[in-house]
Amino acid sequence: MHRVRSGLERGAHVLAGVEVGRDLDGRICRARVQGAAVVGRDDRDGRQSFLAARAEDPQRDLAAVRHQDPVHAVSVASVGELDGKVAIVTGASRGIGAAVARALAAEGVRLGLGSRSGDDLGLNAVARRVDVRKRADLDRLVSDTVDTFGRLDILVANAGVGAYGPFLELSEAHVDEMIDVNLKGTIHAVRAALPQLLERGEGDIVAIASVAGLRAFPHESVYNASKFGQVGFIRSLDHELRERGIRCTCIAPGGVATDFALGEGRGRSEDVLTGMLTAEEVADVVVFALTRPRGMRILTTSFRPMTEDSWG
Template sequence: MFENKVAVVTGASRGIGRAIALALARRGADVVLAARDQARLSAVAGEIAALGRKAVVAAGDLRREEAVEALREAALSAFGTVDIVVNNAGVGKYGPLSDFSPEDYDWIMDTNMRASFLVTRAFLPTLLEKGSGDLVFVASVAGLKGLPHEAVYCASKFAQVGFAQALDHELRERGVRVSVVAPGGVKTEFAFGTGRTPGDPRLEGFLDPEEVAEAVVFALERSDKARAFLVGLRPMSEPL
């Protein structure tokens, strides 16, 4: 399905990002893996190699311009081009607003939105030069409605969705598709220590990361004349 395609996946060392990278590799894509954890990225790269596909690891903090430039150089040096960019890197903290510091705000907004901006900006010239390609943003239901004890996280995800909407207007007629995947709760390590606890029984009712990865695949496998701008999915345990 994605043979001869090159995908960049951020936040690829674990959880949803790892699941997306593996789902794309199983369908024939070569993958550029980005996150901060070198060891975990290398492990995912090994899983992709076992599937018969190529993987390049670019460890770094994507809030920083120099790390994003290194990611771009690694991708283009290895493969010469990029076809798919999945902005998945994200962090969160849950609690009343009074529990949040300015440093918490910067950490969440910069990881979820600034990194999306920098990564998109870095690879967009390549997609526009080709006149084709996909930008995917793994957002959240928290980017579609305000939720209690998630004010800053919601702000970051609303920003990400608005960014994607604006890009859809700019890029659609130039051959670049923009998609947003907005899941509810997912059973990963997300927000452990900042509002979630390992072993919480509620996690068992959450989506598996592979289900979110399949939603990304769904958006990407549309025909050239179609785009799935917003794909939302919720666990059965969560109300709308």
């Protein structure tokens, strides 16, 4: 067993031969020890420690870690499950999309990133300017990603917009943009990526939805409609694609502390963001869903900060 003890910053580091993908401010950290994984944390003495499994027999060592420290060990279903895979992430330049891209890169995933800025986030990814309302942009992103890496395994449809307020006060432009980006943008992204996934005989489609796709809120009528549509689309695809090896998952977080949370029609004070989820926490749930054994799938997962009311 290999123990690493150090205070860590966000980002990739190499410490005592262990490549640490990220440290979520003291929460779960994933890493690789020559292809294995950090599976837990022990901070009982007030310092950060990471328990890692060696690569020779990672499943055996993971079991040993859990036996040694069952309280602090974090179960990892498939060591190295994502290493070497290829993912496309839309809306990747900031917020949840950027956090997902960085989390996947830390797992060894090669990336095709689509955003209106075309930023590669310093990840040496295929990065293209993409407006998800334009099918041709998405086709080009998929084509360029596959040409570069030779395959496609994962689509994360993250691009989204929001405008809020009484229904009759929403402009037609706002209505069109929310439907075209949130719902039709997801549909266009799946149309572009799905043939590649079907050709491989397995893959993952992950839509970053919202609790607003599961519950209606006042002054969010069209945003609700776009997100309910997105969730319904992905749930229907699950029925259609499950037997062809494609897992379809909706990630439906509550409030997330990004610029999106200060969207059109909402308060601009950053006090609004207090107590919300972080983009990195959402990204961690995406990685969790993608690293489940291929024999299981997560359909829709919703989670909220402790400061946000539950419902239903």
